[in-house]
Amino acid sequence: MQQIFTSDRMAAFFRSIGVAKLSNDWSFKMTANTLENHWMPFTANRSFKKQPRLLVRAEGMYYWDHNGKKILDGAAGIHCVNAGHGRPEIRNAIAKMLQDVDYVPHFSVGHPISFELAQKIARITPGDLNYLFFVNSGSEAVDTAMKMALAYHYARGEPQRVRFVGRQRAYHGVNFGGLSVSGMVKNREAFGVGLPGTVHIRHTFCEEQRFSNGQPEMGANFAEDLQRVVETFGAKSIAAVLVEPVAGSTGILVSPRGYLERIREICTENGILMIADEVGTGFGRTGAAFASERIGVVPDLMTMAKAITNGTVPMGAVAASENIYKTITDSAPDGATELFHGYTFSAHPVACAAGVAAMDIYENEQLFDRAMAISGYFLDSLRALRDLPAVIDVRGFGLMAGVELVKGEHVGQRGHAALRDLFDAGLLIRAPGDTLALTPPLTIEKPHVDEMCEKLRGVIKRI
Numbered sequence: 001m002q003q004i005f006t007s008d009r010m011a012a013f014f015r016s017i018g019v020a021k022l023s024n025d026w027s028f029k030m031t032a033n034t035l036e037n038h039w040m041p042f043t044a045n046r047s048f049k050k051q052p053r054l055l056v057r058a059e060g061m062y063y064w065d066h067n068g069k070k071i072l073d074g075a076a077g078i079h080c081v082n083a084g085h086g087r088p089e090i091r092n093a094i095a096k097m098l099q100d101v102d103y104v105p106h107f108s109v110g111h112p113i114s115f116e117l118a119q120k121i122a123r124i125t126p127g128d129l130n131y132l133f134f135v136n137s138g139s140e141a142v143d144t145a146m147k148m149a150l151a152y153h154y155a156r157g158e159p160q161r162v163r164f165v166g167r168q169r170a171y172h173g174v175n176f177g178g179l180s181v182s183g184m185v186k187n188r189e190a191f192g193v194g195l196p197g198t199v200h201i202r203h204t205f206c207e208e209q210r211f212s213n214g215q216p217e218m219g220a221n222f223a224e225d226l227q228r229v230v231e232t233f234g235a236k237s238i239a240a241v242l243v244e245p246v247a248g249s250t251g252i253l254v255s256p257r258g259y260l261e262r263i264r265e266i267c268t269e270n271g272i273l274m275i276a277d278e279v280g281t282g283f284g285r286t287g288a289a290f291a292s293e294r295i296g297v298v299p300d301l302m303t304m305a306k307a308i309t310n311g312t313v314p315m316g317a318v319a320a321s322e323n324i325y326k327t328i329t330d331s332a333p334d335g336a337t338e339l340f341h342g343y344t345f346s347a348h349p350v351a352c353a354a355g356v357a358a359m360d361i362y363e364n365e366q367l368f369d370r371a372m373a374i375s376g377y378f379l380d381s382l383r384a385l386r387d388l389p390a391v392i393d394v395r396g397f398g399l400m401a402g403v404e405l406v407k408g409e410h411v412g413q414r415g416h417a418a419l420r421d422l423f424d425a426g427l428l429i430r431a432p433g434d435t436l437a438l439t440p441p442l443t444i445e446k447p448h449v450d451e452m453c454e455k456l457r458g459v460i461k462r463i
């Protein structure tokens with residue numbers, strides 16, 4: 001069997017935490033005790049620790065687990081590794097930055113690389129979303145965008161605009177702002193009431209959309225819910241509406257044709273800011289740099305994270321329009337801080353170096369176009385699974401797809417079982433509820449799509 005730990009140090013580390021080497025291959029036995037101290041995020045900790053799935057190496061389209069098993073990455077990590085795994089350009093950029101400087105604060109001082117990254121991203125953002133504020137995650141990006149919306153209205157003399165509009169089946173991260181506008185009950189119910197005054201409009205899924213090819217034809221009218229909120233609460237109480245162009249964490253719900261356009265129109269008519277949460281859809285996932293661009297809508301604020309560094313170093317960002325940037329910065333006296341917001345690790349030079357290298361790969365390899373080119377094959381191949389009785393929908397856009405399974409004893413039971421069996425069969429996916437979510441690296445080729453579909457078919461047949 002292939003040796004998967006490339007360094008003795010790594011093997012020594014595993015031994016030091018009690019992971020025993022079983023034989024002269026590189027299989028390891030996990031016991032509950034050895035894994036106890038890491039409280040894992042969004043994980044059934046007790047079951048995981050009984051039967052862990054550990055990924056210890058990655059290259060191109062594949063991971064290898066701790067038993068040396070090769071696993072096709074059907075999820076690009078959590079759709080962040082858009083350029084594929086193990087890119088030496090990014091590794092080298094990180095190493096070089098660490099040789100030059102380990103950390104630079106960004107409160108009133110800085111490092112040139114953050115300006116370079118901001119310029120590179122501004123080149124690919126829609127419209128005039130040319131002002132980049134760096135954070136460390138998607139959740140921080142969402143809360144930052146919400147605070148920018150409040151600060152913008154405050155600066156222009158409308159401080160009463162404090163209401164946010166979210167949607168059912170939305171996911172905007174786990175911090176209190178994003179949680180308040182999200183619409184996933186499990187993520188909310190243990191954590192109190194969130195931001196006061198938040199309102200939710202409907203999600204965009206309806207039965208008629210099943211097996212749609214790309215953006216569904218039905219459902220643009222769901223945007224009228226926002227008009228009803230305006231009529232109920234008054235436009236002057238509303239700061240912003242948050243939308244994911246494709247809701248990823250609740251089963252790949254693609255915005256219907258005309259829906260985002262209508263949301264944009266209602267926002268413009270009523271002085272409400274439109275925040276597009278592109279944490280999951282950014283950097284080529286839908287076949288354009290951002291889904292807003294592919295759909296043809298320019299929001300006022302746009303969040304991004306995940307693939308900004310190809311998943312190598314935690315980072316996120318908010319892109320703000322010129323109007324928002326200038327309104328906020330011009331409102332403060334010369335020499336005064338304009339926005340009282342930021343993080344110790346905002347624009348960390350190592351993250352920025354990884355980001356610049358990732359942007360160069362995206363551009364040099366024209367990866368967004370490549371994603372667009374293979375999207376038809378990817379979505380058609382997945383749609384061919386509809387002959388399986390357990391498959392009740394296949395939907396997708398670009399290189400994001402959801403294969404929905406008929407519900408089992410409870411929501412998520414089939415999805416979870418499929419995720420586990422697919423991992424055993426050598427395919428990594430995500431499974432929100434009973435939907436199998438496929439978001440592979442944009443470097444995927446037809447044989448990988450075939451391999452993915454073959455594994456899906458094999459497992460779904462037995463579910």
Ligand code: PLP
Binds near residue numbers: 137138172248277
């Ligand atoms: N917003 C969207 C649309 C997301 O998909 C995610 C993560 O999946 C987030 C926000 C939160 O990002 P993070 O997990 O980096 O905090």
